[in-house]
Amino acid sequence: MSRKAALFRIGRDERGATAIEFAFVAPVMFFALMSLLEIGMLGMMSSGLDNAVVETSRLLRTGRDEGATSADAFEIQICERIGGRYASCRDRVTVGVQRFTRFSDANAVAADQPDGQFNRGQAGDIIVVKVNYRWPLMTPFLATAYGREGPMEVTLGSRVAFKNEPYE
Template identity: 40%
Template sequence: MEFGLIAPMFIAILVATIEIGMLEVISTNLDTAVMAAARKIRTGQSDRPATAAEFTTLICDSMIDDPADCRGRLAISVQKMSDFATAQSAANTAPAGQFDSGGPGDIILVRATYRWPLVLPMYAGNFQLAGPTEALLDARAAFRNEPYA
């Protein structure tokens, strides 16, 4: 009898703990994937992405989520900025899909948001919600391109 009363709460806490853990893993994975993709732009590598679709693919190939699902959940922007103050003020806006990787010495702002489905949205903790059943994970990077030739 006591187990019947306690079991639903125990299962909800267990699922919420697993879900928050998954959110942390996906968030860290997104940060790492965005930084690796941004590094190709920053260093001027020969295989750097030239379009928003290539940049999205580069990020999704590094994510632990299915690449097809990733492309539907990921929104990115890569913009050339005039200075770091402008980049800082623009960092909190939502990505709009534009792609301008600039050239040597340019300041670039990379923004990525990723929608992750939730099982128990009321336990999402400090994560921003994108809707009633989705968390919105963010990754941002601002840097000056290296003086590549």
């Protein structure tokens, strides 16, 4: 067999072509699947955080005895309602509960980050509850691909403003 005929035969051989094509497509496909899963998890976590903040804030709004009396107690109540690993929740959550006399004053600080202060106010006071939760991403390898160092995480925020009920 001549050298030219051998090269021609090798050039027409298509065995293994599918495996090579899959090797090119697989990383993109797996990235897309992981991204969809990640977006779903973020949506569920954001909804769970909002629900936990509303339920825990209701204890403050109604003046219930089991309502938190400190920022630490408020964090504990939030983490109990979020579910999951309690210890990691406490490391990731930041709260702030502020008292105001007018809604316009409360509106001015609603977008600020929670600072750990806690003032549940009295009956008739306006309260703004701010909670942030740092959620670690499942796809941290993307950070290193773009030269970013450190943990990859997203901060989920939940805000509630209300006027305390006349519970006195």
